[in-house]
Amino acid sequence: MFSFKRLFSFVSEMKTPIEYSEKQIAIINAAEKLFAEKGFDGASVRDIAQEADVNVAMISYYFGSKEKLMEAVFEERTVNIKLKVENLLQDKSITPIQKVYILIDDYVDKFIHQQQFHKIMMREQMINKHTPVAALIHELKKKNLESIKTLIQEGQKTGAFKKNIDIVLMMTTMVGTVSQMLTSQHFYRSLNNMEHMDDMEFQRHIRKKLSTHLKNLFKQMITNE
Amino acid sequence: MFSFKRLFSFVSEMKTPIEYSEKQIAIINAAEKLFAEKGFDGASVRDIAQEADVNVAMISYYFGSKEKLMEAVFEERTVNIKLKVENLLQDKSITPIQKVYILIDDYVDKFIHQQQFHKIMMREQMINKHTPVAALIHELKKKNLESIKTLIQEGQKTGAFKKNIDIVLMMTTMVGTVSQMLTSQHFYRSLNNMEHMDDMEFQRHIRKKLSTHLKNLFKQMITNE
DNA sequence: TAAAATTAATTAAACGTTTGTTTAGTTTTA
DNA sequence: TAAAACTAAACAAACGTTTAATTAATTTTA
Numbered sequence: 001m002f003s004f005k006r007l008f009s010f011v012s013e014m015k016t017p018i019e020y021s022e023k024q025i026a027i028i029n030a031a032e033k034l035f036a037e038k039g040f041d042g043a044s045v046r047d048i049a050q051e052a053d054v055n056v057a058m059i060s061y062y063f064g065s066k067e068k069l070m071e072a073v074f075e076e077r078t079v080n081i082k083l084k085v086e087n088l089l090q091d092k093s094i095t096p097i098q099k100v101y102i103l104i105d106d107y108v109d110k111f112i113h114q115q116q117f118h119k120i121m122m123r124e125q126m127i128n129k130h131t132p133v134a135a136l137i138h139e140l141k142k143k144n145l146e147s148i149k150t151l152i153q154e155g156q157k158t159g160a161f162k163k164n165i166d167i168v169l170m171m172t173t174m175v176g177t178v179s180q181m182l183t184s185q186h187f188y189r190s191l192n193n194m195e196h197m198d199d200m201e202f203q204r205h206i207r208k209k210l211s212t213h214l215k216n217l218f219k220q221m222i223t224n225e
Numbered sequence: 226m227f228s229f230k231r232l233f234s235f236v237s238e239m240k241t242p243i244e245y246s247e248k249q250i251a252i253i254n255a256a257e258k259l260f261a262e263k264g265f266d267g268a269s270v271r272d273i274a275q276e277a278d279v280n281v282a283m284i285s286y287y288f289g290s291k292e293k294l295m296e297a298v299f300e301e302r303t304v305n306i307k308l309k310v311e312n313l314l315q316d317k318s319i320t321p322i323q324k325v326y327i328l329i330d331d332y333v334d335k336f337i338h339q340q341q342f343h344k345i346m347m348r349e350q351m352i353n354k355h356t357p358v359a360a361l362i363h364e365l366k367k368k369n370l371e372s373i374k375t376l377i378q379e380g381q382k383t384g385a386f387k388k389n390i391d392i393v394l395m396m397t398t399m400v401g402t403v404s405q406m407l408t409s410q411h412f413y414r415s416l417n418n419m420e421h422m423d424d425m426e427f428q429r430h431i432r433k434k435l436s437t438h439l440k441n442l443f444k445q446m447i448t449n450e
Numbered sequence: 451t452a453a454a455a456t457t458a459a460t461t462a463a464a465c466g467t468t469t470g471t472t473t474a475g476t477t478t479t480a
Numbered sequence: 481t482a483a484a485a486c487t488a489a490a491c492a493a494a495c496g497t498t499t500a501a502t503t504a505a506t507t508t509t510a
Binding site for chain 3: 481482483484485486487488489490491492493494495496497498499500501502503504505506507508509510
């Protein structure tokens with residue numbers, strides 16, 4: 001009767017990317033949207049089912065529970081979220097500071113394109129509980145930090161970067177600035193009289209704004225100018 | 226029977242600081258703690274009542290509803306949250322950049338001393354709904370920004386500051402960096418092997434770290450060095 | 451290949467809890 | 481002795497989840 005569920009946990013344990021059916025994807029999309037808007041407790045499974053246009057029971061049937069659905073959202077959305085530093089490190093034709101610039105653009109892009117999911121991540125980090133989801137975030141952050149550390153050290157070897165750089169603090173500023181912009185974008189929009197802009201145009205605007213702003217900050221933080 | 230409640234909404238409309246009884250303060254403190262930990266929907270009124278060591282009915286009795294309790298938390302905690310820029314502006318014996326430094330320290334201090342409440346504010350901003358609480362945040366931000374604008378303009382007149390400064394973006398970085406540090410302080414702590422530190426010592430550490438970091442950033446952003 | 455058997459997908463309804471709030475009564479205070 | 485403070489119990493609504501039944505799809509059998 002419930003063989004599908006059993007198949008699932010098996011595949012999940014293997015850490016193989018799970019192939020979801022149309023309905024399952026619809027549920028994950030709806031969950032992402034409503035978790036981002038209302039938070040985990042604020043979004044009911046009935047809300048999610050309606051948004052996904054499926055029967056409520058399908059959520060338990062496919063994912064086991066609301067909690068597990070959240071985990072599925074995370075596993076689905078974190079698959080391609082890693083920063084593309086690995087390839088960057090090899091490339092000898094790009095200067096260290098240019099690599100940092102590319103990384104900033106990459107991060108800003110990822111954040112803007114996955115606003116809903118990043119909102120969920122922010123909320124989950126606030127809760128500060130030892131859930132599977134919290135572990136996933138921790139792991140993700142640590143890996144990203146590790147890669148950036150080697151990238152910075154490369155610049156330090158060539159003498160282009162300063163010796164004493166607090167990378168964690170630097171990342172805190174990057175992540176924090178972008179998060180804060182996302183969180184308060186309506187405030188930012190009304191303050192700059194940009195209500196007339198359509199969403200796409202506005203997002204292109206803040207993308208550019210954040211990109212140049214962070215590049216300026218980072219340049220002065222890490223280079224010997 | 227419910228004259229107390231009626232007295233309340235009256236006082237609230239007058240924008241006069243409300244004097245709460247011991248029990249009411251206990252409820253507000255408990256609500257702040259649990260709203261910060263679990264979010265508005267995650268914290269039940271029974272949780273809050275237990276934490277405050279009062280009967281569940283007292284919450285409705287004193288505050289009318291859970292929603293209104295949240296508003297009470299906000300009105301109580303935002304009374305003294307405004308940055309002390311007003312007094313700063315008058316003082317002629319302090320240079321503009323020193324004023325900015327004082328402002329940064331003031332903000333970092335307020336944030337660290339009211340971590341729980343700031344967590345609630347962050348969550349509420351994410352929801353992005355036109356609630357009384359959202360309006361309160363908006364108003365607060367606008368006033369702070371207004372004061373800072375005049376402070377910056379003062380520095381620009383004397384020629385100490387650059388001409389083109391994006392104040393909103395600057396504030397986004399300050400608020401964002403501090404918020405992100407608060408949100409991920411456990412991550413920061415484990416990364417820097419500071420688990421042995423007691424909480425007070427650790428908070429003094431990040432207070433100092435944030436302060437010098439933000440001052441460096443701001444100096445290079447706004448002065449002609 | 452057609453029929454039968456089996457499994458998977460889907461549904462409406464019901465489950466037992468928990469939710470925020472109210473009631474009706476009691477105790478305390480002034 | 482009237483108003484305020486406080487309580488245990490009850491309230492209906494909403495919650496996440498399960499059940500039992502039905503339809504759809506797939507596999508096995510003859």
